[in-house]
Amino acid sequence: MRERRLIRLYISGATPRSAAAVEALKALLDELNEECELEIIDVYQQAGRAGQDDVLITPTLIEKSHGTVRRLVGDLGDRRRLRAALGLTGR
Amino acid sequence: MSEGLHRELMRLRARLAAAEQALQAIREGKADAVVAGGPGGCRVFTLEGADHPYRVFLEQMQEGAAALDRHGAILYANQRLAAMLATPLEKVIGRDLDSWVPAEARPIFREWLEGALREGARAELDLVAADGRRVPVCLSGRSPGAGVAPALCVVITDLSEPRRREQQLRRQTELLARARAELERQAAELSRSNAELEQFASVLAHDLREPLRAVLNYARLLASRGLRQSEDRSQRYLARVLGGAERLDRMIEGLLEFSRVGTRGRPPQPTDAQAVFEQACSDLRELIESAGATVTHEPLPTVMADETQLLRLIENLLANAIKFRGAEPPRVHVRAEWRQGEWVFAVRDNGIGIDARDYDRIFAPFQRLHRNADYPGDGLGLAVARRIVERHGGRIWVESQPGKGSTFFFTMPAVTDRAHEQACGARAG
Numbered sequence: 001m002r003e004r005r006l007i008r009l010y011i012s013g014a015t016p017r018s019a020a021a022v023e024a025l026k027a028l029l030d031e032l033n034e035e036c037e038l039e040i041i042d043v044y045q046q047a048g049r050a051g052q053d054d055v056l057i058t059p060t061l062i063e064k065s066h067g068t069v070r071r072l073v074g075d076l077g078d079r080r081r082l083r084a085a086l087g088l089t090g091r
Numbered sequence: 092m093s094e095g096l097h098r099e100l101m102r103l104r105a106r107l108a109a110a111e112q113a114l115q116a117i118r119e120g121k122a123d124a125v126v127a128g129g130p131g132g133c134r135v136f137t138l139e140g141a142d143h144p145y146r147v148f149l150e151q152m153q154e155g156a157a158a159l160d161r162h163g164a165i166l167y168a169n170q171r172l173a174a175m176l177a178t179p180l181e182k183v184i185g186r187d188l189d190s191w192v193p194a195e196a197r198p199i200f201r202e203w204l205e206g207a208l209r210e211g212a213r214a215e216l217d218l219v220a221a222d223g224r225r226v227p228v229c230l231s232g233r234s235p236g237a238g239v240a241p242a243l244c245v246v247i248t249d250l251s252e253p254r255r256r257e258q259q260l261r262r263q264t265e266l267l268a269r270a271r272a273e274l275e276r277q278a279a280e281l282s283r284s285n286a287e288l289e290q291f292a293s294v295l296a297h298d299l300r301e302p303l304r305a306v307l308n309y310a311r312l313l314a315s316r317g318l319r320q321s322e323d324r325s326q327r328y329l330a331r332v333l334g335g336a337e338r339l340d341r342m343i344e345g346l347l348e349f350s351r352v353g354t355r356g357r358p359p360q361p362t363d364a365q366a367v368f369e370q371a372c373s374d375l376r377e378l379i380e381s382a383g384a385t386v387t388h389e390p391l392p393t394v395m396a397d398e399t400q401l402l403r404l405i406e407n408l409l410a411n412a413i414k415f416r417g418a419e420p421p422r423v424h425v426r427a428e429w430r431q432g433e434w435v436f437a438v439r440d441n442g443i444g445i446d447a448r449d450y451d452r453i454f455a456p457f458q459r460l461h462r463n464a465d466y467p468g469d470g471l472g473l474a475v476a477r478r479i480v481e482r483h484g485g486r487i488w489v490e491s492q493p494g495k496g497s498t499f500f501f502t503m504p505a506v507t508d509r510a511h512e513q514a515c516g517a518r519a520g
Contacts, residue, residue, distance in 0.1 A: 011184070013146065014158035014167035019240045022166050022185055040184035044146060045170060049181075056117060 005065035006037045007086070012058040013044050021059035021076040028082060061085055155247035159232070163188050163204050166241050175228070175249055177220040188245075191218040193225075200230075207232030207243055215250065227254050291456055298457040298470065299342060306335035342457075345471035348403075349456065352478040357397045359483060361506045364391040364405075364436070367398060368425060371405040375413075384413045384421035391427050394434050394503040400479045401503075405438075407472045408499050412440035417494070433485070434503045444493035454487065476501070 009025055011018035022040060029038065043050045043058055053062050061072040063086050072085035149156050155172030157165050168183045176183060176191055192200045196216040206212030211233035217225045232245040309331040368391055372379065379386060386409065394401075405425075412423045419441055427436045445453060454477040457470040480487040480501045491497035 008181075009185070014241045016240050019158065019160070019166040023160055023164070026164055026185055038185060039181040041181045042167065042184060045150065045180055056114060 004035055004037050005063065006039070008039045008041065008053065008062045008064075010041050010043055010050060010053070010055045010058050010060040010062075013042060017075065018042075018059050021061070024076045024079075024082060025061070028079070028086070032088075063087065155228075155249070157188065157245045157247065158241035159188060159204075159243040159245055160240075161208060161242040163200075172247055175220065175226055175247065176218065177222040177224065191220070193217060193219050203230055203232070204243075207245070208234050218247075227251060294455075294457050295346070299339065302335040302338040302342070306332050306339070309335070342470070345475070349471050349475050349478065352400065352475060352482060356400060356482055359395040359397055359504070361393050362396040362398045362401055363393050364396075364401065364427065364434075364503070367396075367401050368405055370402055371409055374402075374406060375409055378410060378413055382413045382416065382421050384416075384423060386423045386425070388424065389426040391425070391436075392429075392434050393506055395506055396483055396503055397479075400482070404476050404479045404501070407476045408438045408501075411472055411499075412438060412442060412497075415440075415442040415497075417441060417443050417496075429505075433505060436501050436503065437498050438500075439496065439498040441496040444495055445489060445491040445497050446493055447491075450489050450491075453489070 007025070007029075009021060011021055029036070041049050043055065053060070055062075057073055059074070059076055061076060061082075063070040063072075065087070068087075070085050070087060072081060076082050150169050152169070153171065155175050156167075156169040157172055158167040160166055164187050165184055168180065170180060173180045173183045189197060189200050189204075199214055199216050203212050203214035203216075206214075207230075211231075213229060213231045215227065215229050217227050220226055227250040229248040229250055230245060231248070232243050234243055235241070309328045313325060313328045313332070365388075368388055372386055378384075409423060409425075413421045422441045424439045425436070426439075427434050429435075454473045456474040476499075477487050480503075483503060485502035485504065487499065487501040489497055489499050
């Protein structure tokens with residue numbers, strides 16, 4: 001069985017950049033229509049979780065699949081960067 | 092390496108060291124704010140900002156709170172909402188709120204979402220938590236304004252507790268209403284039976300006094316002139332005394348029976364009225380034969396009744412039908428008919444009939460329409476009959492044409508399925 005990819009997004013509440021990040025990520029995932037493990041973590045609520053991925057700034061996107069870890073820090077509004085962070089450059 | 096390059100490297104190293112130091116400070120919680128450069132100049136991001144109290148307020152409040160985008164996806168949810176949905180926080184944010192809304196409530200949800208985006212709206216519906224629990228909630232949403240993120244601020248109030256209390260209150264109110272109705276029924280019943288008792292006592296005193304007066308008068312005559320008068324006359328007086336005493340005895344016997352309807356009754360059970368009717372005919376054979384009466388019947392049902400009392404009721408009505416006969420030989424016909432959930436029995440005769448203004452009076456104790464000499468009786472037959480019928484929750488009435496006969500009607504409750512099962516169970520066990 002193919003391992004499901006884990007996508008974890010760190011945000012801080014419904015601040016403009018965080019809200020935009022959630023929307024951009026959801027839109028892309030809807031488009032891909034791929035089964036994946038999605039976790040969205042509000043660092044205000046679960047500050048302890050931020051340590052596990054060395055997150056310093058929100059929003060931060062972490063993508064883990066097949067032993068590789070990709071990371072995108074800051075604005076997720078740039079579709080090209082977002083796709084690259086999810087390893088989708090070739091598609 | 093040229094000196095220029097070397098200098099540049101040193102400068103970058105220093106910047107890197109500074110950056111690492113800054114990161115270290117942030118990581119160790121020693122920083123207050125981050126200064127970020129941008130096209131419009133530097134901006135200061137405080138790490139624990141002025142919005143902190145609002146943040147605490149949102150996180151700690153007793154209600155669920157969420158920020159939604161215009162499609163209903165959750166951009167932010169507080170811990171209370173996650174608990175309400177029995178879903179971990181990281182699985183709540185990013186999901187559409189309507190994924191917890193059951194299919195039948197989706198139209199309400201859609202309508203609420205549109206209304207909330209337009210001008211603010213409230214709706215009550217059930218959410219289905221991850222553990223399957225249904226949580227009744229009130230959704231209250233409002234848009235902070237066009238172009239401002241998030242599209243919608245929502246407060247979600249758990250209504251489980253108020254709903255439970257409402258239900259409890261409704262149950263208690265219902266119980267109270269039922270208790271009150273029962274109390275009113277009992278009060279009415281009590282005042283009715285009180286009035287009846289009063290009337291009964293006065294009638295009783297009056298009626299018992301009549302034979303007693305005869306007994307006393309003739310006994311006095313015997314006492315005063317006993318020895319001085321002829322044996323023949325003494326015998327006649329004595330016969331009057333005995334006759335009066337016997338009548339008194341019959342009346343008292345009737346009274347006892349009348350009172351026993353209430354005190355000696357047994358709980359109603361499925362009772363075969365046909366068998367009871369046949370028993371009554373057998374008990375009254377002498378009366379029937381001596382009157383030359385014909386008693387016929389149609390198939391009779393099984394009803395809920397105290398068998399002994401049903402027998403007495405049918406006997407009293409048959410005896411009456413034969414007793415108040417006309418010139419023709421008495422013909423009595425008994426039938427029962429299903430009418431609006433109960434059995435209506437009819438005992439029809441070809442007797443002397445009853446005037447319409449006496450329809451009610453004949454059922455009262457000792458209310459006699461005829462002289463005792465013409466139609467002897469204790470004056471309680473129909474009063475006992477009425478008492479028996481009323482104890483079974485039924486009604487008794489008469490329809491008649493003077494000279495052509497009367498039909499006495501009474502109702503008896505049908506056998507309920509449950510009573511039937513219980514009776515069968517009792518018989519089997």
